Amino acid sequence: MSIVTVQLGQCGNQVGHELFDIICSDALEGQRKVYSTASCERFFHQTTHGDLVARAVLIDMEPKVINQSISRAAKSGRWRYGESSHFSQKQGSGNNWANGYCVHGPRHRAVVEELVRREVERCDRLAGLMAMMSVAGGTGSGVGTYATQCLRDIYPKSFILNHLTWPYGTGEVIVQNYNSVLTLAHLYQLSDAILVHENDTVHRICSQLLNIKHISFGDVNGVISHQLGSILQPALTADSHGVYSRNPLGELVSALTCHPEYKLLSVCTIPQMPSIDWQVRPPAGSERTRTFTGPSFNISLANLLILRGKEVYSAETGGFEDPALYTSWLSSEEAFNLWKSPVPFNKYEKCATLVSNSQALLRPLDNMVGKAWNMFASRAYIHQYVKFGISEEDFLDSFTSLEQVISSYSQLS
């Protein structure tokens, strides 16, 4: 079953390109026929000449980034984007969510829907849709939210996963907190699961674990796509009966987002090592147990552990079923899910990925809402949104929705 990816805005298109690149090299690595076939089918379609073409639609309101992504993919020689699978304008959204959601989104709705429809029809079976975007800017956040809404209308029964990149807390865009609040509040009603990467967290990984001295967005995007790839590549699940799961998004959603109030997912991977060719052994001893950070830890609703590489069948994962980790209204056997793949991923001899629906994102979310609320108290920048059709009422509705989410997560015990 195949996933159709929609890359939106600068971030969505930059990260999306990295993701397909990693997936393709992982899929074509070595002699792993079954894995390779499954992975290629999931993310690429093959032309009559044997070219791998990404099952992706690239959307942006200005053309530079899309052009860059398309040409870099073509240069790789291993895969490319479809020739007409992209749509861009010459204008940008000016970091304005309202401009993206109220103006660009509706204006280009037909084109975007058509592009997605074409990709979907190329799939034998659709596993679901993944939209990739940032929440800080104008196109990814505004157009991305509108596009998700359209896709939800057209494909009401399909799984929709939104991959979001949250900006650095201290800012890349001054109005980022407004854009983030509006995006999250709307997506919560539309999405099946919201998988989040925070630039701050990924930056720390780059500096502390990967020892990168001067961290660029390229490095950040590399880590994000490694982690995403490790979730989305083929794996054996409890329900897949000995073959690679054919319903990755469905299984992800049913494992982790069983309750409509709780849709935020965070991810971490071990090991994170600088990219090297020789095989790496993770620390011996407590092989794959999770370490609790600090005296109090985040309560989880559900966890999904994905093991890839050597010795997956003998890994000891009992520690993840400790009831103390979970909320009381789900048994830990149901809350904890385990996927495996004996095939090493992205040249890591062994790697483990933990996708969590937990309080891990609570503090960053609360900070984001708090800052947006303070700015809203002085009504700074509001005229910029009103100009394009988002009113103070709309802001208040979004704040209310997110306070609800914050309250739900805070009360997990």
Place this chain on the structure above:
Amino acid sequence: MTQSVVVQVGQCGNQVGCRFWDLALREHAHVNKKGLYDEALSSFFRNVDSRESDGAAHVVGGRIQHLKARAVLVDMEEGVVNEILQGPLREMFDSTQLLTDVSGSGNNWAVGHMTYGSAYREQIVDKLRKAAEHLLSLLEEEFPEVCRIVTSIYPSAEDDVITSPYNSVLAMRELTEHADCVLPVENQSLADIVDKIKHMSHSGKPGSAIRRDSTLISGQGGLSGPEKPFDAMNNIVANLFLNITSSARFEGSLNMDLNEIAMNLVPFPRLHYLVPSLTPLYTLADVSVPTRSDAFNKDHQLIRADPKHSLYLACALMVRGNVQISDEGWKTGLCSVPPVGHSHALLALANNTCVKLTFTELRERFFKLYKKKAHLHHYLHVDGMEQSFFSEAISSVSSLIEEYQHLDATKGTLMLDAPRLRIAR
């Protein structure tokens, strides 16, 4: 890449504008070795085949045939525009982009606005529309939504035009009401910067030899001939414009378009005056890296207000070249292509309440004339011009100053977090 149209108005506007086009060509030539009409070029230039009669523009990707600037040149006397059309940049503009009238406005804003404004309004809009027609047709519908960024030169206190305070105040009213964002530039600051650079290059200190093509005042490598008096100063403003538009013209890991600048730096509609500052002003013969604090040094600013004792409402940093931004906290733009002759450059745009001082001084100079009704009759003689225009304009400036004042008063007081919404359980 967003596409933009540059409107150059008056002698100053056209002279600065031409320096911009000259330097922009130089920048693009430096990067675009293959002579292809790429996306970067298309943001500010059209590519036309002069053999085709309708001059239809070619799409991106082909070879450069003939570059035309996406510009409209407006002036009320022909002298300046004619000079441009005879100068080395003449190929860049065609006749549909020009708007001139013979008799000049005689330093009288009223004459310019009332008579020519109304008569030419249709024509001005038409010219703009023609330039825009070459862009995607979508832009036509969106005219009112298109972002208008104005770079305006404010006269120094010792100005050769006596009535400049009147003209400035009257113009400011329009700027406050109708521009999305204004970058005020003071001639005195430009002159100070030029002096500083000349002083540096002549100081004779070891290690202080400046690379000739790498100062902000140098037109070297461009098309124009020997430098004229205002050239050095105009070059600085042209560089400001180059840096602001660099992210629209070249690639980078975090693009910052013109409309993003207006969005992020204007929290309240009328308070849209941004203090620009540039660094480095020159590179020494041995390598040196601009420090970020230079960008906030008032010697690097293009207007004379001191931001240190005022309140920052918002700030943006546009970084060019291969520089890592390690701490955050403002609107940031990262463009991979540095200016010619430099390895990096930094442009800071600050929405800071210190501009109120600039406006306060302007108001004082205005009142000095207005109290005695000096030269007023020249303006009031023009059909349709009334004294109320003056009083409304100055009161617009006064209320603007007050709005900045009001925000300044909050400086230093501890802002408590606003109490959050509470959810009933």
